[in-house]
Amino acid sequence: MKILICISSVPDTTTKIKPTGDGKAIDLANVQWIINPWDELALTRVLELKEQPNSKIEKITVLTVGGRNAEPTIRKALAIGADDAIRVDTEPGDNYFTAFQIAQALKNYDSDIIICGIESSDYNGSSTGSMIAEMMDLPSVSSVSKLEIESDTVKMNREISGGFEVIEMPTPMVAIVQKGIAIEPRIPSMRGIMMARSKPLQVVESADVKPLTVFCSYTLPSPKAACKMVDAENMEELVNLLHNEAKII
């Protein structure tokens, strides 16, 4: 069984975000790039499955859409334990553009399960995985918080309002994963880092497609008014403020 994991390269989650002078982009100078947290957890889960006795997983491939500057991120995924990598050679555009690039690159690529994180921690789009599935005419399950592989089906928990469903779906399919899929992301070992250097990284040409949306300006949220402090001994005052001032209770 071949597993493909889509990896997005995003600014470290603690990055202080500020727009550029003209407000047309986010200032990305000095940003530390990381693997999108959900993609990293997806990779961790698939490695756990591959290490199980009698695992049917033959190969784990990671794919990213990005220029040469995305290579350290994809090398990190190889260092964590992916077997090989694909980079679609273009800067990612909107969700449609990016999904299209991935669907094109995977057209002649045989994978049984394609896994995407539920969203990217930068643009919070929550759409690429399902778009890829639709473009490739594959079934998909979103909000997956647990994933097991059984002969030629995938067994998953899907989070729903107030609980979860246990779902089975035949391969090939797309799984869109979120919290719970793995607990702690794996850290690359020294040996993994050494081995990653010689693992195959295939660069494929991008497809000719136009994005359908354009992010045109960025602003920071207006700063919050100063926090009003209430004495710990005077909770009646807090209740009074919430009732009469905030009018929230």
Added chain:
Amino acid sequence: MNKVIIFAENFEGVFKKATFEAVSYGSRIVEQMGGGEVIAISLGEVADEELKSLGAYGATRVISLHNEAFNSLDAKIYAKTIADNVKKENAGLIIFTDSNASKAVAPRVAVRLHAGMVFGAYGLPSNLSPFTIPKKVFYGKAFTEVVIQSEVKVISLSQNSFGVVENKKDIVVENIDHTVDTDQIKTKILSVEKSTGKILLTDAEIVVSGGRGMKGPDKWKPLEDLAETLGAGLACTRPVSDEGWRPHTEHVGQTGKIIAPNLYFAFGISGAIQHLAGVSSSKVIVAVNTDKDAPIFSAADYGVVGDAATVLIGLNDALKKFKSEN
């Protein structure tokens, strides 16, 4: 004519507030456009009375499609059904909520219609031509304006970013027995686990949350008491769920649930950036922490410097007194 379609998701035959908000939002956009039709589309078994309730928020027609297959979510089948109806109606804008089902279905609908899609719209379009939608990025650390360039447009609305607005209209219900190609259904549901009777975190108007400053899993009773007094949902930080003090379903933050209640209480929470990412859309934040320099106070509207356990008891007493008097 301008036509806007809202996907009216039901939960066991009942609509939630987020759907009423999406209908309110859609009908306001139609007003912005100078008039048109606000159509809701419902999949599965929903009673006529419930369907008609959408008229209170501006819908003038609801297309209710029936088939057993709609009782469980197969993303592909749902998307095909919705997209086919959008084409039939020749609608230009399709609105979803930001629910789990919307995440599974809306992007597929967008691809089928070759429509640009914005997930997590935060309020009304700032411009209709070009169609420009405000949205949060980096978990609310910045706002952006997104232009949708395609003829047909798909947006999903961030919960509580617009609000439920009454706008009563006469509504027509169209019940249709829909045919589904069942061979195409690949989602097989083996079982469902649901907790009953609890207030769902993502639906709660008030949320009471605890961090490591609560000092241990056995210290949660006062927090649960406060939640009961307020009719609030319970939440926690990532360290708390990672250490098993509370179930992971209660974790709010960047990698947990993103919530937007009217009132959020943070007890013993320092306010790490990843935690704030999940709660910063709350209308009012109250923070209680022993450290007066904790970052949570710069995100909070009201703050109390003190021990969570002590403050909880005082606050619960004060609230009970308030409730008995009001």
